[in-house]
Amino acid sequence: MSASTLERSPAAGADPSGRSSARRAFVIQVMGLPVSAHVRGRTDAPEVxxxxxxxxxxxxxxDSLFSTWREDSELMRLRRGELDGAAAHPWHEEVALLCAEAHQRTAGLFDASYPGAGGYDPTxxxxxxxxxxxxxxLANVPGISFCLNAGGDLVAGAxxxxxxxxxxxxxxxxARAGSIAASLDIVTGGxxxxxxxARGAHxxxxxxxxxxxRAGSVTVWGPSLVWADVWATALFVDPVAGRAALATADPQYRSFVL
Incomplete structure (x- = not known):
């Protein structure tokens, strides 16, 4: 895990509205990694x-649609020609359009179609x-603040x-497993x-x-986890060209290169 949520309560006992500032955490293993949901505020509400x-x-x-580790996923069936694109779940088209946009925004540093990945890999x-x-x-639950963390990639909101x-x-x-190089506060966004x-050269x-x-890592944060994730990949591929593209296309995002 390259980034972790270090839980910190607001003022002890209550939030500004007078409600309890209790917090809860839920964890599951899915998509091949640990995913945790952290909630503050009205944690006892049944909607949580x-x-x-x-x-x-x-x-x-x-996971059932896009996993490259499950032979029965729709993505793998599409790759093998066993499933017609028109019969696939609509999320495939949504993701494909985002991948095309990501390729354009990053000046080609992010690409879902390159040799050695079965012709198409949006993962x-x-x-x-x-x-x-x-x-x-979670954003639809009244009275809570949340952070959803998937193996170090996270989105926060209310x-x-x-x-x-x-x-x-x-x-x-x-370079030092278990050591924290920097920390920052995320209120909303990704x-x-x-x-x-964690995974070697992949x-x-x-x-x-x-x-x-090369070794190292790149962390990106800003309004959307989708684009923070895309830009983190692009900047790891080429930190110099990636930063230039980021400054032009998405200046509201910030990066930390190690």
Missing amino acids: EEAVGQVWSMLRKV GLVKGWAVEKAAAH GREASPTAWRVGIEDP LATSGTA IADPRSGGVVE
């Missing part, structure tokens, strides 16, 4: 557990897209009639980290088709 259940259900659905975008989409269920609170996020030093410390440079061998 219902929304968390809906989050898990959506992420399981995404570099899918996790951030899925987590942000699933978080909408439910209806609630003010968001800050979540302290630690960014792991890729944060994503790309690197090789990120491809779409310009050459080869994997990026």
Whole structure:
């Protein structure tokens, strides 16, 4: 895990509205990684557990559609020509359009179609897209602040009639496992980290088709986890060209390169 949520309560005992500032955490293993939902505020409301259940259900659905580790996923069936695109779930078209936009925004540093990946591999975008989409269920719960963390990539926000609170996020030093290189507060929006410390060299440079061998990591944060995730990948591929493209296309995002 390249980034972790370090839970920190607001003022002890109560939030500004006078409600309890209790917090709860829910954890599940899905999409091949640990996903945790952290909630503050009206944590005893029955809508909280219902929304968390809906989050898990959506992420399981995404896994059944896009996993490259499950031979029965729709993505793998599409790759093998066993499923016609017109019969596939509409989310495939949504993701494909986002991948095309990501390629344009990053000046080609993010690409879902490069050699060696079966011709099409949107998984570099899918996790951030899925987590942000699933978080909408939590945003519909009144009186809570939340942080949904998927293996270090996270989205924070607030439910209806609630003010968001800050979540302290630690960014792991890729050269020293378990050590925190920096920390920052996320109130709303998304944060994503790309690197090789956890999974080895697995990120491809779409310009050459080869994997990026260098060590280190890149963390990006801003309004949307989808685009934070895309930009983290792009900047890891090429920090110099990536920063230039980011400054032009999405200046509201910030980056931390290690």
